Amino acid sequence: MKVIDLINERIRNNQTPFYSFEYFPPKTEKGVENLYERLDRMSALEPLWIDVTWGAGGSTSKLTLEICHNAQNFCGLETMMHLTCTNISVAEVKQALDQAKASGIQNILALRGDPPRGEAWTPGTEGLTRATDLVKLIRAEYGDYFCIAVAGYPEGHTEATSFEDDVVHLKSKMAAGADLIVTQLFYDTEIYREYVKSVRAAGITCPIIPGVLPIQGYAGFQRMTSLCRTKIPREITDSLEPIKNDDEMVKEYGVQLCMKMCRELIDMGSPGVHFYTLNLEKSTIKTLEGLELLSNDFAEKPLPWASHSQIRKGKRGKEDVRPIFWRNRPKSYIDRTNCWDEFPNGRWTHSNSPAFGELTDYHLHAPAAHKEFERREAFGRELTSVQSVFDAFAKYCAGEIDRLPWSETPLALESNAILTRLVSMNKRGFLTINSQPRVNGAASTDEVHGWGPKGGYVYQKVRKAYLEFFTSPENFSTLQEVLKHHPSISFHAVDRSGKSTSSYNKPSTTAVTWGVFPGREIIQPTVVDSESFLVWKDEAFALWTTQWISLYKAGSQSVQILEQVRDTFYLVNIVDNNFVDGNIFDVVDEVLKASGRAALTESKG
Known part of the structure; x- marks a missing residue:
């Protein structure tokens, strides 16, 4: 009808x-x-x-x-x-x-x-x-x-x-x-x-x-x-x-x-x-x-x-x-x-959920572009080398730029504990787009880490235990060799063409945030899910084009540099399941050492 x-x-x-x-x-x-x-x-x-x-x-x-x-x-x-x-x-x-x-x-x-x-x-x-x-x-x-x-x-x-x-x-x-x-x-x-x-x-x-x-x-x-x-x-x-x-x-x-x-x-x-x-x-x-x-009929429950x-x-x-x-x-x-x-419905909602999709999926039209972001001098000036791209990511982590195509707001306060090392990682070609500090039983009312109802405790399998980043094929190849000596760490990786590799033998889901509250089952709102990661890949690589490459004249040096990064780099996430006393930055240090580069600066946070 x-x-x-x-x-x-x-x-x-x-x-x-x-x-x-x-x-x-x-x-x-x-x-x-x-x-x-x-x-x-x-x-x-x-x-x-x-x-x-x-x-x-x-x-x-x-x-x-x-x-x-x-x-x-x-x-x-x-x-x-x-x-x-x-x-x-x-x-x-x-x-x-x-x-x-x-x-x-x-x-x-x-x-x-x-x-x-x-x-x-x-x-x-x-x-x-x-x-x-x-x-x-x-x-x-x-x-x-x-x-x-x-x-x-x-x-x-x-x-x-x-x-x-x-x-x-x-x-x-x-x-x-x-x-x-x-x-x-x-x-x-x-x-x-x-x-x-x-x-x-x-x-x-x-x-x-x-x-x-x-x-x-x-x-x-x-x-x-x-x-x-x-x-x-x-x-x-x-x-x-x-x-x-x-x-x-x-x-x-x-x-x-x-x-x-x-x-x-x-x-x-x-x-x-x-x-x-x-x-x-x-x-x-x-x-x-x-x-x-x-x-x-609906209200009554017989x-x-x-x-x-x-x-x-x-x-x-x-x-x-x-x-x-x-x-x-x-x-x-x-x-x-x-x-x-x-509860809650973040980007990493499990892929089995019918609510798993893109932010724009329900709109009558696509959201407007961030014109104020596109005008930012840091992204409007011409790039001269791949290192220029690395420096832009580092500036974001340092607070000199308030957003990236993959992060629409400045870094959260909870990132202060790992800030110095994030800046160092990005300058060395590990372009971080997602990370969160480890939390081992913080009160749910904690001003920085808390979430959920009062009286609970929250956990994150992260400070120094989870990172998501873009990196070169050379870095990723070295990372794979280093991870052979770290059995507690798992990873997913994929390039723009869809070529993927993982430490898991089959599709899997790993909880990286969970909470314990009175009278409730354990809640696991944030997960690293292999199917979700492969879906996110399309959006993550497309953002290089729509939010960055599109700022420059076709064929320019800046476009060539950004296209090189977009078309060759891997999108990688790594999770250290030893979230109590593991340190994922040690792995990055080993990769840098194997490549003949200086290690990361230790955070004072």
Whole structure:
């Protein structure tokens, strides 16, 4: 059924507000499998519809189509498929639409889209240059079969010449045949109010559904709002500051804030709310419970366990008794921890999680580039040698540069203990992009190292026990020989072409951060996961191009130097499992000594 018809029916019958959910295709096979389980559970919330994103440049097109087909036909969810027209031919667009139609999908979110990471956006050669062109094509080829949604930007699209110009573009999409508008996320509801006024003044009368994103963690919130240039009210900033190190409190604040925003949006006349779930469920469910929007059937729990999906679908007999030992069965343990990936959801979320993906996977458009970063003299001046690259990394560690393409903020305070050695490493060609100090039982309230609820203790298999860096083939070859004499240290390494090697015999996961809290199981929020590492590789190497090489004129000496580093260096992570008294910098010293170079300077921290 078409979403616009569902919305209009709800409005006619005063059955508002409604809600809908967005998901993105996970990066790994196991993540996709777990996403289906999550879709099955969240279908019990009865969203009016769900939508599934279409990766930059159509990078997830096959998987997006598969997930949409299964959500529509096996999960019983009215599904809207994202579709972009960047780096895709008219024939490919028609093929995707034909497949959607064959799957019974009648809803498309039409977007211009963005190119894959590392590639520049260029206008299409077949008349598909913006979302308006895509809407026109769908209407011309498929008539009224599809409901077409388009994106709205309450703060203006980052590439628009002005807010007024952005509204003009929106009006052209509606004139081309769009049915409704779903907005990009925001955190100031007054901005949405003024946006609706401007859109209505332009003669646009269709439903405008606001998109909201519950805050899942402080660091992710900071990264996302910075990249998207989202305006954050001072009240939110002041509320987050004192609790930013307690992930549980941040998540709970995110739920309360989302509830407040939803109430205000509904009071403003919004017929519904669209949740950017990040493939997570807990915060969305809590928000809907607080708003009292869930049906009684969902709120009531007749048994101590959730009914199996096959029972709900009538494909399995009634189950009203389980042995007392059910909690100890492995499958039951998995069921009890089906939301484990939500705490906290950092970059190193386990690859099995359906929430494992890129920061931009759920956006209506890619985050804006850091123009202020690109203007920085340290990266704008011409490079004269590979050593110039090493020196730039060292300056970042020393605080002379406040960000790198791989690190969007200055080094954390906890890095002070290893700062001197990090600077030395980088000057010698070990370009560090991730490290953290070892912590052996710090209080969860510790101002530097603490996280999680009060009364707990946190651990990190790191001070001097974990590093991630780029380095030359020569350095890596020597490192491999040195590591033969250090059995407690494990590593993963991969180059840009995908050539990889590891000390592990099979895919593995190593916890590098964990916490122990009263009345809770041990939490392992940060892991080094072999599958995650190989997925991260594509983004890590692409950043050389998009955030650094792109600053210089093609063919220049600077470009040649950076391309040499990008195309030949390895991305490496090493973990010393002897986190109590091991020292990973000793290994680097051995590599330098074997290469005839001076050892690192010992940190005084």
